Amino acid sequence: MTVLATDAIVLHVADYMESSRILRLATREAGVQSVVARGARSSRKRFGAAVDLFAEGQAQVQLKPGRDLHTLIGFDVTRARAGLALHLDRFAAASAIGEVALRLLHDEPAPGVYDLLSATFDQLAGVEPGQATSTALGGLWMLVAEVGFRPTLDECAECHAPLEPGTAYRFHHRAGGALCDRCSRLHPGGRLLPVEARDTVRLWLDNRVPTVADNAARAHQRLLREFLTEHLPDGRPLRAYHTWEGGIS
Template identity: 75%
Template sequence: MTTLATDAIVLHVADYLESSRILRLVTRDAGVQSVLARGARSSRKRFGAAVDLFAEGQAQLQLKPGRDLHTLVSFDVTRAHAGLALDLRRFAAASAVAEVVLRLVHEEAAPAVYECLSGAFDRLAAAEGGMAASTALGALWQVVAEVGFRPTLDQCAECHVALDPGQPVRFHHRAGGVLCDRCARHYPGGRLLPPDARDTLRHWLDNQVPPLADNAARAHQRLLREFLAQYLPDNRPLRAFQSWEGDFG
């Protein structure tokens, strides 16, 4: 058994038996981990706000080799991200981000993903109006890039020829980004990406959060969902993402 102290964010909470909870955490030093918080339901004294969704802080874990469920020894909360629960758009967006991270990140150190998520939740907790969608979409594209699926935007993903940034291009999920006209003929489907939409994707991948109109947000949600479908490890639906896209896009 190994004891690990690491920064962590709570991404999912489920009741377990009569007095405990199972938390799924994204950690700086051990990726995504499932932990048992014994007694968390019967008393708030032991863990306090640590069992709240989206809480961030320093967690101490007991890791058991060969086990999928470990033990949460302590959790000192540094940020509660309470603003995420005060607005349905923010909460839906944060839930979609958490769901994708849980599906894409595994049990290995993920410091860049952790930093991305921590900063995104800080911004999202204070986001007003349509900025919540842009903040969440930016965070998700950054996570996609950090786990190895960064889309190609400035050159053809197939033949690598440079593409005019002022022209619409075909974005194909299976190809991993934009395609020139010649290569696009070998990849039926995809979506035509206007120059302004390509600029928005660049901003997000550079950790910038541009303003986004509602109709543009819906188009970008659809584009990202279709892209994720190519790279998720299984075919289970993204229920939180679909709820966010359908009701709060």
């Protein structure tokens, strides 16, 4: 057996048997890994905040060849991110990000994705009231781009003709972005993307957080969900995302 020491972020926690927990970790060196933290439910002395969602630190994982579930030996927390639990909008947004990350990532090294997740959770933990949704949407669009699905906004996703900056175009999820008028007629479906909405998505992809009104934020959440649904590898529902999109009452 090999012991892997790696930076890790807790993206999912589930109880396991009477005293343990199963964690799904985003790691810098090995992508997403599932680990069992034995005794984590009966005593927090061994792992402490390591079994809390969105905690980050140095994990020691005992890898078992040919197995999908490994053993967490230790976890030295460097960021607990308690701020994510202080407000429901922050927590719901972070949960949606974690869920999407688990669906997009595999057990392969992706340091760029790891750094992006870490930075997004840090931002979200201290975001000003009313900015959690916009911050999360930016993090999610950048995550989508980092794994190879960056949407095309300034040229047609089919024929690559340049698109006029002050014109609304149809956004076609399967094609991977905005379509010119000609290609839009050849590929029915999609959703009309107003000029302001296209500019807003571009800002998110450039790691800027625009101010977005509540009604526009809902439309952007729907647009991203439809895009994710088209490009995720299976048809399972995004439960945490749907909760986040539905709003916090």
